[in-house]
Amino acid sequence: MTTDGAVPPPPPGLRESKKQETRQLISDVATGLFLAQGFERTTVAEIAAAARVAKKTVTNYFPHKEDLALDHxxxxxxxxxxxxxxxxxxxxxxxxxxxxxxxxxxxxxxxxxxxxxxxxxxxxxxxxxxxxxxxxxxxxxxxxxxxxxxxxxxxxxxxxxxxxxxxxxxxxxxxxxxxxxxxxxxxxxxxxxxxxxxxxxxxxxxxxxxxxxxxxx
Missing domain, CATH: 1.10.357 (Tetracycline Repressor; domain 2)
Structure with a gap:
């Protein structure tokens, strides 16, 4: 219970935590590649390979390549x-x-x-x-x-x-x-x-x- 008496939200489950970690990993890898070689020259396949996930996994989290660069x-x-x-x-x-x-x-x-x-x-x-x-x-x-x-x-x-x-x-x-x-x-x-x-x-x-x-x- 918090100091104001409210019940804090439960922590994310293992499955949700893993999804958040995977999403952040893909985002970080993509940003590194974009900065190193430019957005237009970087492919989703390269991002997937560098993050060691399937290309489909990348597009599940980020439907468009621009979403990887503009995460906010x-x-x-x-x-x-x-x-x-x-x-x-x-x-x-x-x-x-x-x-x-x-x-x-x-x-x-x-x-x-x-x-x-x-x-x-x-x-x-x-x-x-x-x-x-x-x-x-x-x-x-x-x-x-x-x-x-x-x-x-x-x-x-x-x-x-x-x-x-x-x-x-x-x-x-x-x-x-x-x-x-x-x-x-x-x-x-x-x-x-x-x-x-x-x-x-x-x-x-x-x-x-x-x-x-x-x-x-």
Missing amino acids: QDAFAASLADAVTSRQAGESALSALRRAFAAAATDADPVAGFSGPEFARMIVESPTLSARLRDLHDRREAALADALADATGAPPGDLTPRIAAALLGAVHRTLFRRIQELTLAGQDNARISATVITEADNAFSLLEPALAAYATA
């Missing part, structure tokens, strides 16, 4: 919506997203774009991964629009949540690219964090006239 994609797509749905009482969507980005930048969170130079270079050099990343930005913006619609009780067909999500999503897209640019320029995470936190504050301030009180909890 579900968390990424949900990140902005999660910030809105978990906002504090009296906090607007803009304030919640501003606070969440500052925290992510301080922590050098990979979901915010802090991936390291080798990984960032792999992304920009791969047309496939660059296209998938654009799709993920679109998914994240759509999820944010849904969260804003729920938060404001917007009627079906109301464009306001989509417009607000587009504005907020554009800021996050730009900041993500900025982190990539600074990473590829050779800056360390501490310096990048300091830079983008200041730039994010300026960017979010530009949206205050329109969104300062929008979707306040």
Whole structure:
């Protein structure tokens, strides 16, 4: 029992633990190969051989090759919506997203774009991964629009949540690219964090006239 009296969840069973270990092994092996020889030049068969598993096992865990490289994609797509749905009482969507980005930048969170130079270079050099990343930005913006619609009780067909999500999503897209640019320029995470936190504050301030009180909890 935890200190607050709640019963902790049971530990994963042996079968589930083995599945998690296999998934992590495949992911780690794939990342190593992608960084060493490039995403486009690495095949799923090579990954399976290096991980000593069947090719079918790889595709069972990762249906698309891009899934092996972008292992945080579900968390990424949900990140902005999660910030809105978990906002504090009296906090607007803009304030919640501003606070969440500052925290992510301080922590050098990979979901915010802090991936390291080798990984960032792999992304920009791969047309496939660059296209998938654009799709993920679109998914994240759509999820944010849904969260804003729920938060404001917007009627079906109301464009306001989509417009607000587009504005907020554009800021996050730009900041993500900025982190990539600074990473590829050779800056360390501490310096990048300091830079983008200041730039994010300026960017979010530009949206205050329109969104300062929008979707306040």
